[in-house]
Amino acid sequence: MNLPADLTQSFPQLRGVHHTAFPTWKPKSTVEFYRDGLGLRVPHAITAKGWGRAADEHPDFLHFFFEAGENSLIAFFYYVGTQSNPAFTAFRGQYLGLARHTAWAAKDVDELERWRAVIKRTGAKVTPVVRHETLASIYFQDPNGYDLEIACQLRPIEEIDVVDANLTIDAMVETFGDDNPDGRSIQDMWNKKAELVRRYMESAKRR
Amino acid sequence: MPAIYFPDVPEYRPLIEAISGQRGIQCSRAGGYVALASSGEIRVLRADTGLIEAVWFGALVGGFEGRVAKFDDKELRIA
Numbered sequence: 378m379n380l381p382a383d384l385t386q387s388f389p390q391l392r393g394v395h396h397t398a399f400p401t402w403k404p405k406s407t408v409e410f411y412r413d414g415l416g417l418r419v420p421h422a423i424t425a426k427g428w429g430r431a432a433d434e435h436p437d438f439l440h441f442f443f444e445a446g447e448n449s450l451i452a453f454f455y456y457v458g459t460q461s462n463p464a465f466t467a468f469r470g471q472y473l474g475l476a477r478h479t480a481w482a483a484k485d486v487d488e489l490e491r492w493r494a495v496i497k498r499t500g501a502k503v504t505p506v507v508r509h510e511t512l513a514s515i516y517f518q519d520p521n522g523y524d525l526e527i528a529c530q531l532r533p534i535e536e537i538d539v540v541d542a543n544l545t546i547d548a549m550v551e552t553f554g555d556d557n558p559d560g561r562s563i564q565d566m567w568n569k570k571a572e573l574v575r576r577y578m579e580s581a582k583r584r
Numbered sequence: 585m586p587a588i589y590f591p592d593v594p595e596y597r598p599l600i601e602a603i604s605g606q607r608g609i610q611c612s613r614a615g616g617y618v619a620l621a622s623s624g625e626i627r628v629l630r631a632d633t634g635l636i637e638a639v640w641f642g643a644l645v646g647g648f649e650g651r652v653a654k655f656d657d658k659e660l661r662i663a
Contacts, residue, residue: 507636507638508636508638508639509636509638509639509642510595510638510639510642511593511595532594535593535616536616537591537592537593537615537616537617538591538593540591540615540616541591541616541617541645541646545645548647564651564652567644567647567648567652568647568648568649569647570589570645570646570647571587571588571589571646571647571648571649572647573647574589574617574619574646574647575589575619577615577617578589578612578614578615578617578619579614580615581614581615581616581617582614582615
Protein backbone atom coordinates (compact mmCIF):
# COMPACT_ATOMS: atom_id res chain seq x y z
CA MET A 378 0.00 0.00 0.00
CA ASN A 379 1.36 3.44 -0.88
CA LEU A 380 1.14 5.30 2.37
CA PRO A 381 2.57 8.81 2.37
CA ALA A 382 6.34 8.55 2.74
CA ASP A 383 6.48 11.02 5.58
CA LEU A 384 3.79 10.05 8.05
CA THR A 385 4.75 12.92 10.28
CA GLN A 386 3.68 15.39 7.62
CA SER A 387 0.60 17.18 8.83
CA PHE A 388 -2.19 18.14 6.52
CA PRO A 389 -4.81 20.73 7.27
CA GLN A 390 -8.19 19.12 7.89
CA LEU A 391 -11.29 19.26 5.73
CA ARG A 392 -14.43 19.47 7.82
CA GLY A 393 -17.17 18.11 5.62
CA VAL A 394 -18.96 19.71 2.70
CA HIS A 395 -19.73 23.42 2.94
CA HIS A 396 -21.70 23.49 -0.30
CA THR A 397 -21.87 22.15 -3.79
CA ALA A 398 -23.30 24.39 -6.51
CA PHE A 399 -25.15 23.87 -9.77
CA PRO A 400 -26.62 26.08 -12.49
CA THR A 401 -30.39 26.13 -12.81
CA TRP A 402 -32.79 27.53 -15.36
CA LYS A 403 -35.79 26.50 -13.26
CA PRO A 404 -35.60 28.71 -10.17
CA LYS A 405 -39.31 28.25 -9.38
CA SER A 406 -39.31 24.45 -9.56
CA THR A 407 -36.00 24.33 -7.73
CA VAL A 408 -37.34 26.34 -4.79
CA GLU A 409 -40.57 24.35 -4.76
CA PHE A 410 -38.64 21.11 -4.65
CA TYR A 411 -35.90 21.87 -2.13
CA ARG A 412 -37.61 24.39 0.16
CA ASP A 413 -41.26 23.39 -0.05
CA GLY A 414 -40.94 19.70 -0.99
CA LEU A 415 -37.93 18.61 1.04
CA GLY A 416 -38.31 21.28 3.71
CA LEU A 417 -34.76 22.64 3.45
CA ARG A 418 -34.26 26.07 4.97
CA VAL A 419 -32.86 28.91 2.84
CA PRO A 420 -30.16 30.67 4.89
CA HIS A 421 -28.52 32.72 2.17
CA ALA A 422 -29.27 34.20 -1.24
CA ILE A 423 -27.14 36.52 -3.35
CA THR A 424 -28.37 38.75 -6.16
CA ALA A 425 -25.67 40.28 -8.29
CA LYS A 426 -25.06 42.46 -11.25
CA GLY A 427 -22.96 40.60 -13.77
CA TRP A 428 -19.29 41.03 -13.05
CA GLY A 429 -16.05 39.56 -14.26
CA ARG A 430 -13.77 40.44 -17.12
CA ALA A 431 -15.37 41.89 -20.22
CA ALA A 432 -14.46 38.77 -22.22
CA ASP A 433 -16.63 36.64 -19.92
CA GLU A 434 -19.76 38.65 -20.63
CA HIS A 435 -20.90 37.51 -17.24
CA PRO A 436 -24.69 37.68 -16.86
CA ASP A 437 -26.53 39.07 -13.88
CA PHE A 438 -27.26 36.26 -11.49
CA LEU A 439 -28.78 34.90 -8.31
CA HIS A 440 -26.97 32.45 -6.09
CA PHE A 441 -29.16 30.75 -3.50
CA PHE A 442 -28.57 28.12 -0.89
CA PHE A 443 -30.50 25.37 0.86
CA GLU A 444 -29.43 23.78 4.13
CA ALA A 445 -28.60 20.08 3.81
CA GLY A 446 -27.73 19.32 7.43
CA GLU A 447 -24.54 19.28 9.53
CA ASN A 448 -23.73 22.78 8.24
CA SER A 449 -23.65 21.68 4.61
CA LEU A 450 -25.53 23.41 1.82
CA ILE A 451 -26.62 22.80 -1.74
CA ALA A 452 -26.56 25.93 -3.88
CA PHE A 453 -27.77 27.07 -7.27
CA PHE A 454 -26.87 29.80 -9.72
CA TYR A 455 -29.57 31.34 -11.85
CA TYR A 456 -28.04 33.37 -14.67
CA VAL A 457 -30.67 35.85 -15.77
CA GLY A 458 -31.39 35.97 -19.48
CA THR A 459 -29.25 32.98 -20.44
CA GLN A 460 -30.43 29.98 -22.43
CA SER A 461 -30.62 26.69 -20.58
CA ASN A 462 -27.67 24.50 -21.43
CA PRO A 463 -28.56 20.80 -21.52
CA ALA A 464 -24.88 19.88 -21.34
CA PHE A 465 -25.09 20.85 -17.67
CA THR A 466 -28.45 19.44 -16.70
CA ALA A 467 -29.73 16.86 -19.16
CA PHE A 468 -27.61 13.86 -18.22
CA ARG A 469 -30.59 11.80 -17.16
CA GLY A 470 -30.69 8.11 -17.87
CA GLN A 471 -27.02 7.89 -18.73
CA TYR A 472 -24.48 6.18 -16.52
CA LEU A 473 -22.05 9.04 -17.08
CA GLY A 474 -24.64 11.49 -15.81
CA LEU A 475 -25.35 9.34 -12.78
CA ALA A 476 -21.67 9.36 -11.92
CA ARG A 477 -21.90 13.03 -10.98
CA HIS A 478 -24.33 13.32 -8.14
CA THR A 479 -24.87 14.66 -4.67
CA ALA A 480 -25.34 12.14 -1.85
CA TRP A 481 -26.60 13.31 1.51
CA ALA A 482 -26.29 11.35 4.72
CA ALA A 483 -29.16 9.90 6.71
CA LYS A 484 -29.01 8.27 10.15
CA ASP A 485 -30.37 4.84 9.32
CA VAL A 486 -32.66 2.88 7.00
CA ASP A 487 -35.78 4.07 8.87
CA GLU A 488 -34.79 7.64 8.13
CA LEU A 489 -34.19 6.72 4.47
CA GLU A 490 -37.71 5.32 4.31
CA ARG A 491 -39.10 8.55 5.79
CA TRP A 492 -37.21 10.58 3.19
CA ARG A 493 -38.55 8.25 0.51
CA ALA A 494 -42.10 9.13 1.49
CA VAL A 495 -41.31 12.87 1.52
CA ILE A 496 -39.67 12.70 -1.92
CA LYS A 497 -42.64 10.76 -3.35
CA ARG A 498 -44.94 13.52 -2.08
CA THR A 499 -43.08 16.06 -4.25
CA GLY A 500 -43.99 14.00 -7.31
CA ALA A 501 -40.38 12.98 -7.95
CA LYS A 502 -39.60 9.35 -8.67
CA VAL A 503 -37.48 7.65 -6.04
CA THR A 504 -35.96 4.18 -5.96
CA PRO A 505 -36.56 1.66 -3.21
CA VAL A 506 -33.82 1.45 -0.56
CA VAL A 507 -30.82 -0.26 -2.15
CA ARG A 508 -28.36 -1.98 0.18
CA HIS A 509 -24.92 -2.11 -1.38
CA GLU A 510 -21.83 -3.12 0.55
CA THR A 511 -21.55 -0.89 3.61
CA LEU A 512 -24.24 1.57 2.50
CA ALA A 513 -27.96 1.76 1.88
CA SER A 514 -29.23 4.41 -0.54
CA ILE A 515 -32.22 5.91 -2.26
CA TYR A 516 -31.84 7.71 -5.60
CA PHE A 517 -33.92 10.47 -7.15
CA GLN A 518 -33.67 13.56 -9.33
CA ASP A 519 -34.44 17.20 -8.71
CA PRO A 520 -36.55 19.20 -11.21
CA ASN A 521 -33.39 20.27 -13.06
CA GLY A 522 -32.47 16.63 -13.76
CA TYR A 523 -29.65 16.54 -11.23
CA ASP A 524 -29.09 13.18 -9.64
CA LEU A 525 -29.43 13.01 -5.88
CA GLU A 526 -28.92 10.26 -3.35
CA ILE A 527 -29.52 9.91 0.35
CA ALA A 528 -27.37 7.24 1.97
CA CYS A 529 -26.74 5.78 5.39
CA GLN A 530 -23.87 3.68 6.65
CA LEU A 531 -25.01 0.11 7.44
CA ARG A 532 -22.02 -0.78 9.59
CA PRO A 533 -18.89 0.97 10.81
CA ILE A 534 -15.84 0.94 8.52
CA GLU A 535 -13.24 -1.55 9.84
CA GLU A 536 -9.50 -1.72 9.27
CA ILE A 537 -9.92 -4.39 6.57
CA ASP A 538 -12.25 -2.08 4.62
CA VAL A 539 -9.58 0.61 4.56
CA VAL A 540 -6.83 -1.87 3.64
CA ASP A 541 -8.94 -3.29 0.83
CA ALA A 542 -9.98 0.10 -0.52
CA ASN A 543 -6.34 1.20 -0.68
CA LEU A 544 -5.21 -2.01 -2.38
CA THR A 545 -8.01 -1.53 -4.90
CA ILE A 546 -7.00 2.00 -5.81
CA ASP A 547 -3.34 0.92 -6.00
CA ALA A 548 -4.38 -1.82 -8.46
CA MET A 549 -6.49 0.69 -10.40
CA VAL A 550 -3.67 3.21 -10.72
CA GLU A 551 -1.12 0.55 -11.73
CA THR A 552 -3.48 -1.00 -14.28
CA PHE A 553 -5.06 2.01 -15.92
CA GLY A 554 -2.76 4.96 -15.23
CA ASP A 555 -4.42 7.95 -16.86
CA ASP A 556 -6.57 7.40 -19.95
CA ASN A 557 -5.76 3.65 -20.00
CA PRO A 558 -3.03 3.92 -22.70
CA ASP A 559 -2.60 0.12 -22.96
CA GLY A 560 -6.33 -0.58 -23.27
CA ARG A 561 -6.44 -2.80 -20.21
CA SER A 562 -9.62 -4.41 -18.92
CA ILE A 563 -11.10 -4.71 -15.47
CA GLN A 564 -9.98 -8.36 -15.52
CA ASP A 565 -6.40 -7.08 -15.75
CA MET A 566 -7.10 -4.92 -12.73
CA TRP A 567 -8.64 -7.78 -10.75
CA ASN A 568 -5.57 -9.91 -11.52
CA LYS A 569 -3.33 -7.08 -10.28
CA LYS A 570 -5.51 -6.72 -7.19
CA ALA A 571 -5.12 -10.45 -6.45
CA GLU A 572 -1.34 -10.03 -6.67
CA LEU A 573 -1.43 -7.16 -4.17
CA VAL A 574 -3.80 -9.04 -1.83
CA ARG A 575 -1.64 -12.18 -1.96
CA ARG A 576 1.42 -10.13 -1.06
CA TYR A 577 -0.50 -8.44 1.74
CA MET A 578 -1.67 -11.80 3.13
CA GLU A 579 1.89 -13.16 3.06
CA SER A 580 3.23 -10.18 4.98
CA ALA A 581 0.32 -10.48 7.47
CA LYS A 582 1.25 -14.14 8.09
CA ARG A 583 4.84 -13.12 8.86
CA ARG A 584 3.76 -10.49 11.36
CA MET B 585 -4.78 -22.60 -10.55
CA PRO B 586 -7.77 -20.27 -10.20
CA ALA B 587 -8.14 -18.38 -6.94
CA ILE B 588 -10.46 -15.68 -5.63
CA TYR B 589 -9.69 -13.30 -2.78
CA PHE B 590 -12.27 -11.66 -0.55
CA PRO B 591 -12.00 -9.16 2.26
CA ASP B 592 -13.61 -11.04 5.15
CA VAL B 593 -16.53 -8.66 5.72
CA PRO B 594 -20.25 -9.41 6.16
CA GLU B 595 -21.23 -8.31 2.63
CA TYR B 596 -19.08 -10.97 0.94
CA ARG B 597 -19.57 -13.78 3.46
CA PRO B 598 -22.42 -15.36 1.46
CA LEU B 599 -19.95 -15.70 -1.44
CA ILE B 600 -17.16 -16.95 0.79
CA GLU B 601 -19.46 -19.56 2.32
CA ALA B 602 -20.97 -20.66 -0.99
CA ILE B 603 -17.51 -21.23 -2.49
CA SER B 604 -15.60 -22.55 0.50
CA GLY B 605 -18.26 -25.20 1.13
CA GLN B 606 -17.57 -26.80 -2.23
CA ARG B 607 -15.36 -29.84 -2.74
CA GLY B 608 -11.79 -29.22 -3.81
CA ILE B 609 -11.63 -25.63 -2.55
CA GLN B 610 -8.61 -24.67 -0.46
CA CYS B 611 -9.29 -21.89 1.97
CA SER B 612 -6.67 -19.75 3.69
CA ARG B 613 -7.02 -16.65 5.82
CA ALA B 614 -4.64 -13.84 6.78
CA GLY B 615 -4.74 -10.13 7.43
CA GLY B 616 -8.52 -9.95 7.16
CA TYR B 617 -8.61 -11.65 3.75
CA VAL B 618 -9.86 -15.05 2.65
CA ALA B 619 -8.22 -16.79 -0.31
CA LEU B 620 -10.19 -19.53 -2.05
CA ALA B 621 -8.23 -21.64 -4.53
CA SER B 622 -9.07 -24.65 -6.62
CA SER B 623 -7.25 -26.97 -9.00
CA GLY B 624 -10.27 -26.73 -11.33
CA GLU B 625 -12.78 -24.07 -12.22
CA ILE B 626 -14.35 -22.05 -9.40
CA ARG B 627 -18.10 -21.73 -9.89
CA VAL B 628 -20.71 -19.99 -7.78
CA LEU B 629 -24.39 -19.41 -8.45
CA ARG B 630 -25.94 -16.15 -7.34
CA ALA B 631 -28.98 -18.14 -6.16
CA ASP B 632 -26.72 -19.85 -3.59
CA THR B 633 -25.59 -16.51 -2.19
CA GLY B 634 -28.86 -14.60 -1.95
CA LEU B 635 -26.99 -11.45 -3.00
CA ILE B 636 -28.70 -8.54 -4.70
CA GLU B 637 -27.15 -7.41 -7.99
CA ALA B 638 -25.46 -4.36 -6.45
CA VAL B 639 -23.27 -6.61 -4.30
CA TRP B 640 -23.11 -9.64 -6.62
CA PHE B 641 -21.53 -7.66 -9.44
CA GLY B 642 -18.92 -6.44 -6.98
CA ALA B 643 -17.96 -10.01 -6.14
CA LEU B 644 -14.45 -9.75 -7.58
CA VAL B 645 -13.44 -6.78 -5.44
CA GLY B 646 -10.60 -8.74 -3.83
CA GLY B 647 -9.18 -9.82 -7.16
CA PHE B 648 -8.68 -13.24 -8.69
CA GLU B 649 -6.09 -15.40 -10.41
CA GLY B 650 -7.13 -16.99 -13.68
CA ARG B 651 -9.69 -15.66 -16.10
CA VAL B 652 -13.39 -14.90 -15.97
CA ALA B 653 -15.13 -17.71 -17.88
CA LYS B 654 -18.57 -16.33 -17.06
CA PHE B 655 -19.92 -13.47 -14.97
CA ASP B 656 -23.57 -12.60 -15.39
CA ASP B 657 -26.48 -12.00 -13.04
CA LYS B 658 -26.79 -15.74 -12.31
CA GLU B 659 -23.36 -17.26 -12.29
CA LEU B 660 -19.67 -16.55 -11.78
CA ARG B 661 -17.03 -18.90 -13.11
CA ILE B 662 -13.29 -18.39 -12.79
CA ALA B 663 -11.14 -20.76 -14.85
